[in-house]
Amino acid sequence: MEQPHGRHFHIKPFEKKAECIADSIELQCSHTLPPYDTQHISLIEEEVRQKPPQSPWTKFKTRQGLKAEKAPGLDGISNKAVKCFPLTLYHFWLQYSTRALRIVTSLRLKGSQGVQLALFADDTALYLCGQTELNICPHLQKAIKELARWLQTWRIEVNDEKSAAISFIYRKGRSPVAVAHGTPPLRINNAPIPWQHTYKYLGITFDRNLHFRDHIKRVRKTAISYQSRLKGMLGRNSKLTLRNKRTLYLMCIRTVLTYASPVFAHAAPKRLKELQVLQNKFCRTATKAHWCVKNSVLHRDLDLPSIRKYMRDASERFFAIAESHPNPLLSAAVAYEAPPPYHFIRRPRNITDPPDDFTAEVERLRELNKQNDN
Numbered sequence: 124m125e126q127p128h129g130r131h132f133h134i135k136p137f138e139k140k141a142e143c144i145a146d147s148i149e150l151q152c153s154h155t156l157p158p159y160d161t162q163h164i165s166l167i168e169e170e171v172r173q174k175p176p177q178s179p180w181t182k183f184k185t186r187q188g189l190k191a192e193k194a195p196g197l198d199g200i201s202n203k204a205v206k207c208f209p210l211t212l213y214h215f216w217l218q219y220s221t222r223a224l225r226i227v228t229s230l231r232l233k234g235s236q237g238v239q240l241a242l243f244a245d246d247t248a249l250y251l252c253g254q255t256e257l258n259i260c261p262h263l264q265k266a267i268k269e270l271a272r273w274l275q276t277w278r279i280e281v282n283d284e285k286s287a288a289i290s291f292i293y294r295k296g297r298s299p300v301a302v303a304h305g306t307p308p309l310r311i312n313n314a315p316i317p318w319q320h321t322y323k324y325l326g327i328t329f330d331r332n333l334h335f336r337d338h339i340k341r342v343r344k345t346a347i348s349y350q351s352r353l354k355g356m357l358g359r360n361s362k363l364t365l366r367n368k369r370t371l372y373l374m375c376i377r378t379v380l381t382y383a384s385p386v387f388a389h390a391a392p393k394r395l396k397e398l399q400v401l402q403n404k405f406c407r408t409a410t411k412a413h414w415c416v417k418n419s420v421l422h423r424d425l426d427l428p429s430i431r432k433y434m435r436d437a438s439e440r441f442f443a444i445a446e447s448h449p450n451p452l453l454s455a456a457v458a459y460e461a462p463p464p465y466h467f468i469r470r471p472r473n474i475t476d477p478p479d480d481f482t483a484e485v486e487r488l489r490e491l492n493k494q495n496d497n
């Protein structure tokens with residue numbers, strides 16, 4: 124068969140599709156997997172029967188939205204093969220996956236003293252507060268073993284290479300080591316979990332002292348890369364209007380600079396200034412301003428708040444939502460008073476400290492501009 128443009132395409136016979144599905148099912152039932160639990164399977168089947176049926180159109184849209192390039196899970200069934208499932212078979216597979224996700228969210232670590240479990244999509248974090256790593260590690264190891272048993276029961280595979288452990292301490296300077304000497308290693312499925320000085324989790328690069336230097340450095344580098352790609356539209360020779368340039372900056376660059384800003388908005392002013400410099404350069408380039416024009420005036424003309432002001436507003440909205448959130452982990456994380464501004468320990472609520480001189484000047488000029496417009 125030929126398409127209108129003369130390109131040939133090949134349709135795989137249904138026999139080959141059936142063989143792929145049969146091979147996947149055979150892999151699931153092979154002896155290499157752990158022995159199945161009859162009670163566990165009966166629980167799954169009962170939940171699937173009680174689940175209200177979805178409309179055919181909803182199931183079809185869900186199946187078509189699967190990304191074919193994603194790697195298959197432990198069952199060995201790729202998304203490309205799932206797209207070939209009949210709707211009846213796909214419905215059962217979808218209900219199984221939904222039930223598994225519901226069970227994950229209800230997982231509780233029993234017998235682990237104080238260890239908290241945080242889940243987001245397929246990322247799992249265990250954390251515990253204590254005086255020293257020697258006191259924390261035994262409880263964490265016990266929780267890891269319990270979690271590993273649960274994952275084995277549900278046949279969920281853990282990527283040992285991406286697993287890591289990090290210890291946070293309060294210290295003004297940078298810690299020379301990732302963990303105190305003599306701290307026992309953590310293990311999952313007999314594989315060691317290395318202690319890291321920095322680790323990227325959910326898009327945020329955490330360091331041992333929570334200074335966020337590495338995160339701001341990485342974010343700044345990414346924003347510079349995006350800015351260089353958009354130079355033809357944001358540069359001095361661009362024919363776009365200031366309004367369109369401002370919209371491009373807000374959508375493509377500032378979102379990179381301030382992603383998850385309530386987490387690191389309390390970083391040292393010297394580090395946050397590195398992000399503000401990028402915004403200053405955009406303002407000067409987009410407006411074709413002379414070198415003698417103040418950055419605060421450019422922010423007023425473009426009606427842009429400073430980076431610190433934007434982060435502060437985002438953090439205040441986050442704290443207001445988290446305080447009344449039904450998730451106890453979120454509500455407990457914001458239930459504290461910020462240390463005084465002169466204290467060397469800075470926490471996320473320290474973003475409510477008095478603004479710096481540049482932010483105050485920008486806000487004063489913006490208020491004057493709004494009054495003149497009215």
